[in-house]
Amino acid sequence: xxxxxxxxxxxxxxxxxxxxxxxxxxxxxxxxxxxxxxxxxxxxxxxxxxxxxxxxxxxxxxxxxxxxxxxxxxxxxxxxxxxxxxxxxxxxxxxxxxxxxxxxxxxxxxxxxxxxxxxxxxxxxxxxxxxxxxxxxxxxxxxxxxxxxxxxxxxxxxxxxxxxxxxxxxxxxxxxxxxxxxxxxxxxxxxxxxxxxxxxxxxxxxxxxxxxxxxxxxxxxxxxxxx
Numbered sequence: 001x002x003x004x005x006x007x008x009x010x011x012x013x014x015x016x017x018x019x020x021x022x023x024x025x026x027x028x029x030x031x032x033x034x035x036x037x038x039x040x041x042x043x044x045x046x047x048x049x050x051x052x053x054x055x056x057x058x059x060x061x062x063x064x065x066x067x068x069x070x071x072x073x074x075x076x077x078x079x080x081x082x083x084x085x086x087x088x089x090x091x092x093x094x095x096x097x098x099x100x101x102x103x104x105x106x107x108x109x110x111x112x113x114x115x116x117x118x119x120x121x122x123x124x125x126x127x128x129x130x131x132x133x134x135x136x137x138x139x140x141x142x143x144x145x146x147x148x149x150x151x152x153x154x155x156x157x158x159x160x161x162x163x164x165x166x167x168x169x170x171x172x173x174x175x176x177x178x179x180x181x182x183x184x185x186x187x188x189x190x191x192x193x194x195x196x197x198x199x200x201x202x203x204x205x206x207x208x209x210x211x212x213x214x215x216x217x218x219x220x221x222x223x224x225x226x227x
Contacts, residue, residue: 011036011112014061018085020136021129028126035118041105047088048103054092056113060084063109064181069101077190081106081167081181090133093119106181159192160202161221164212168221182217 011033015021021029039058041047047058050069060082067080067088079101082088088103093116123130168178185199192199203219206212213220 011061014059014085014112018059018087020087020132023132024126024128028122028129031122031126032114032129035122036112036114039111039113041109041111043105043108045105046102047105047109047111048099048101050100050102051098053096054089054099055116057087057089057093057119058103059087059112059114061110061112063105063107065103065105065109067101067103071190075190078187079191083169090137092116156192156194156198157202157205159194160188160199161206161211163188163192164219164221165224168219176223177213177220178223179215180219180221183219184217 012029015024015029015033021032024032036059038061047065048054062084064081064083065088066078067082068076068078071077089099091097091100093114096116123133164180167180167183185203186196188203189196189199203212203214207214211222
């Protein structure tokens with residue numbers, strides 16, 4: 001890992017593009033930028049380790065990471081894939097508790113780190129920042145609730161399609177399809193709460209129907225934003 005100071009002038013545009021800070025006034029945004037430290041991690045390195053104490057949140061400036069958690073039998077379960085503009089580790093800023101999940105670099109990543117001490121000082125001075133954090137945490141809670149509801153009520157086929165839609169964030173292809181990250185059937189099964197064998201059957205059915213295509217370990221789904 002490499003750590004260097006982050007110049008405020010280099011990070012303001014990055015911060016403005018992040019939903020968490022989209023409603024923070026420029027003066028407060030400049031204060032946040034002045035406290036950020038740039039950290040770089042190589043591909044396959046661990047940024048955050050589950051169970052260890054945490055004092056920093058991280059904003060992804062470049063690259064892609066995965067958020068994982070160990071299951072009771074010791075297997076790694078993928079919770080989420082995150083790209084530039086997302087942030088992780090924010091709970092370390094709100095409470096002194098061990099990390100609830102691990103964050104691992106899927107590519108070389110460039111992160112902006114904000115310490116708990118700096119964050120607490122900033123949030124006491126900025127009502128806009130405090131409200132932005134509350135709104136973002138509320139949004140994440142709704143997402144978790146939606147996922148829990150899906151696990152309870154939706155059929156496996158619908159959950160699988162929903163996962164592909166959510167993960168397919170790469171730019172549009174010429175054939176009007178979006179590409180997911182590389183995924184194995186076991187990873188898909190872990191993320192939607194079913195067995196690998198069931199996922200294999202569902203993926204085959206979706207491909208046969210023409211809704212899903214596959215290139216290596218990436219899946220191509222229709223662009224349905226205009227529907």
